Amino acid sequence: MVLNVEIVSKHMIKPSSPTPHHLKKLKLSFLDQIAPPVYVPIILFYPPQLGSKIDPTQKPKSLKQALSETLTQFYPLSGRIKDDFFIDCDDTGVKYVEAQVHAQLSEVIAEPSMEELKQFLPVEPYSSIETVKETLLAIQINFFDCGGMAIGVNMSHKIADGSSLINFMNAWASKSCGDSKNLSPDFDQIAPPVYVPIILFYPPQLGSKIDPTQKPKSLKQALSETLTQFYPLSGRIKDDFFIDCDDTGVKYVEAQVHAQLSEVIAEPSMEELKQFLPVEPYSSIETVKETLLAIQINFFDCGGMAIGVNMSHKIADGSSLINFMNAWASKSCGDSKNLSPDFGIDSSPFPPRDLSGFEPNAVISKEKIVTRRFVFDKSKLETLKKSACSAAESTVKDPTRVEAVSAFIWSHFMEVANAKAQMDSKKLFAAVHAVNLRPKMHPPISKHAFGNLWSFALAVSKPEEDKDYHDLVFKLRNAIRKINGDYVKKLQDGEEYLNYLKRSKEQFSRGDLEFCNFSSWCRFPVYEVDYGWGKPVWVCTTAMPFKNVVILMSTRDGDGIEAWVNMVEDNMAMLEHDHKLLSLA
Numbered sequence: 001m002v003l004n005v006e007i008v009s010k011h012m013i014k015p016s017s018p019t020p021h022h023l024k025k026l027k028l029s030f031l032d033q034i035a036p037p038v039y040v041p042i043i044l045f046y047p048p049q050l051g052s053k054i055d056p057t058q059k060p061k062s063l064k065q066a067l068s069e070t071l072t073q074f075y076p077l078s079g080r081i082k083d084d085f086f087i088d089c090d091d092t093g094v095k096y097v098e099a100q101v102h103a104q105l106s107e108v109i110a111e112p113s114m115e116e117l118k119q120f121l122p123v124e125p126y127s128s129i130e131t132v133k134e135t136l137l138a139i140q141i142n143f144f145d146c147g148g149m150a151i152g153v154n155m156s157h158k159i160a161d162g163s164s165l166i167n168f169m170n171a172w173a174s175k176s177c178g179d180s181k182n183l184s185p186d187f188d189q190i191a192p193p194v195y196v197p198i199i200l201f202y203p204p205q206l207g208s209k210i211d212p213t214q215k216p217k218s219l220k221q222a223l224s225e226t227l228t229q230f231y232p233l234s235g236r237i238k239d240d241f242f243i244d245c246d247d248t249g250v251k252y253v254e255a256q257v258h259a260q261l262s263e264v265i266a267e268p269s270m271e272e273l274k275q276f277l278p279v280e281p282y283s284s285i286e287t288v289k290e291t292l293l294a295i296q297i298n299f300f301d302c303g304g305m306a307i308g309v310n311m312s313h314k315i316a317d318g319s320s321l322i323n324f325m326n327a328w329a330s331k332s333c334g335d336s337k338n339l340s341p342d343f344g345i346d347s348s349p350f351p352p353r354d355l356s357g358f359e360p361n362a363v364i365s366k367e368k369i370v371t372r373r374f375v376f377d378k379s380k381l382e383t384l385k386k387s388a389c390s391a392a393e394s395t396v397k398d399p400t401r402v403e404a405v406s407a408f409i410w411s412h413f414m415e416v417a418n419a420k421a422q423m424d425s426k427k428l429f430a431a432v433h434a435v436n437l438r439p440k441m442h443p444p445i446s447k448h449a450f451g452n453l454w455s456f457a458l459a460v461s462k463p464e465e466d467k468d469y470h471d472l473v474f475k476l477r478n479a480i481r482k483i484n485g486d487y488v489k490k491l492q493d494g495e496e497y498l499n500y501l502k503r504s505k506e507q508f509s510r511g512d513l514e515f516c517n518f519s520s521w522c523r524f525p526v527y528e529v530d531y532g533w534g535k536p537v538w539v540c541t542t543a544m545p546f547k548n549v550v551i552l553m554s555t556r557d558g559d560g561i562e563a564w565v566n567m568v569e570d571n572m573a574m575l576e577h578d579h580k581l582l583s584l585a
Helices: 030-036 059-073 105-110 115-121 131-133 162-176 184-189 216-229 260-267 272-276 286-291 318-332 378-390 402-420 470-482 485-493 495-510 568-574 579-584
Strands: 005-011 026-027 038-047 080-082 085-090 094-101 137-144 151-158 194-203 236-238 243-244 251-257 293-300 307-313 369-376 428-436 452-461 513-520 538-540 551-552 560-569
Touching: 005 059, 030 470, 038 105, 038 162, 059 094, 059 137, 080 131, 085 318, 105 151, 151 162, 184 452, 216 251, 216 293, 216 318, 236 286, 243 260, 260 307, 260 428, 318 495, 369 378, 369 402, 369 568, 378 402, 378 470, 378 579, 402 428, 402 452, 402 551, 402 560, 402 568, 402 579, 428 470, 452 470, 470 485
Parallel strands: 094 137, 251 293, 428 513, 513 551
Antiparallel strands: 005 094, 026 085, 038 151, 080 085, 137 151, 194 307, 194 538, 236 243, 293 307, 369 560, 428 452, 551 560
16 A cells, blocks of 8 residues: 555644743753754554544644644743753744545554654654754644544654653643643642641831831832742633743732731731731632732731731642742842742653542531640750650650651540540541652752642551550651652652542541641741841741641741641640640640
């Protein structure tokens, strides 16, 4: 059989939305630079649709429209490599060819000719170096006389590998089907649709009040400049698929507080603290996706100030939030220090997954949840740590303050559960600790990597076991230390981790597993955020409507820990009457 492929048309397809100016240059990595100057070619054959031929007038239009929309997300593919150093993301477009194949698809795939298969591709896979650099993506849609179709794709190996090619193909196919399937990076996908809230309190400046006419202007100008670097925060999440970096902006509120700052921080009301925030931290899913960053500047009558910030957990974790705060503060001080974020790092090691069957919802409890703050100062922490390692059976001789406090709260959480009537002896109790993956990867990635780069350490205990405090410390340490380079490699597979999350969710739904969730902010430099009028006197989060969630934060001196505990009201009442807990916090 002699294959006859007739070229019908040629086009250049551009992204449906222009690439923002600040994304126009994308540096090649070292691995990109040494990659061979060839194409990664692939051809996909599709049989005729049952009962009808593919409409040659409608199908190409649908494919081109979907391709244009997909290129908005994969915008470098529409650019050109310059000087073997960067991609000029100029939206020149990709080569798009349509062809008619005068043959039967079944005959072609039954006895494929290796050389003739190249006719289904838009360019020679092993073209000149110049072609590979100037045409980063080329596509040919081949229509068979029988109604079948073949899609041939060449993607430049100078910017992508086979995995990247397939990710692009699936994203394009998803768009073509009108599917809202989430193909964004793993950790953004599984992050809960809530805000990460933080409030920083600044005392009055010595000798003068904060000028209400100049200080807001300075903060807004610095914020605007910082958003140029943290540009996704000014966008919106679209279709659970990508961030449209359309520069819509961030919500910015100014408020006057008719109270003394010293009184607020001396006896903070967990619920009233929310008034210092621009939006409810646990708003609707739509709000969290449409307003990725919201800020409220609160001026006290005494001259003090509180800055309340909500950042969407769908795109960032606590580390990313604090990096943003410090970058904004640096701009406000006129500091030229480079605190620019690293974007895209969380998507390259963790490619997109199909999350069918898994919904990363942060379920607001129907029970009444109350929040209490327990403060463990340096001396109390030393007592806890000594208790953890003094027993002869103890295998942890140097517990960290986070391990000591977490295990202590976990033990009391189980005691409260045991004290309740009709306790199910088969129920498992798990301490879940969020772990920052940035320093755990091989090699470690930048601390300025932006996104959701965290995972869970899980320690499990039965009520009748591990009654000794030091045993729980050991279990926690063991679980946290398992989050290492080898763990991250397994995590990159994705499927095993998602299956584990699904199983845990099922166990929780059945009542077989009870979680006590911890997130430590103790290593975040929250007390270093200086906008030019000194460091904060107190940094806090706020009450959460989630059952058994504990946020750990350093005290101002860096030696103690504040534990923000969210529990069902009845359980909290029992916890607050625990004499051992009260003696230490």
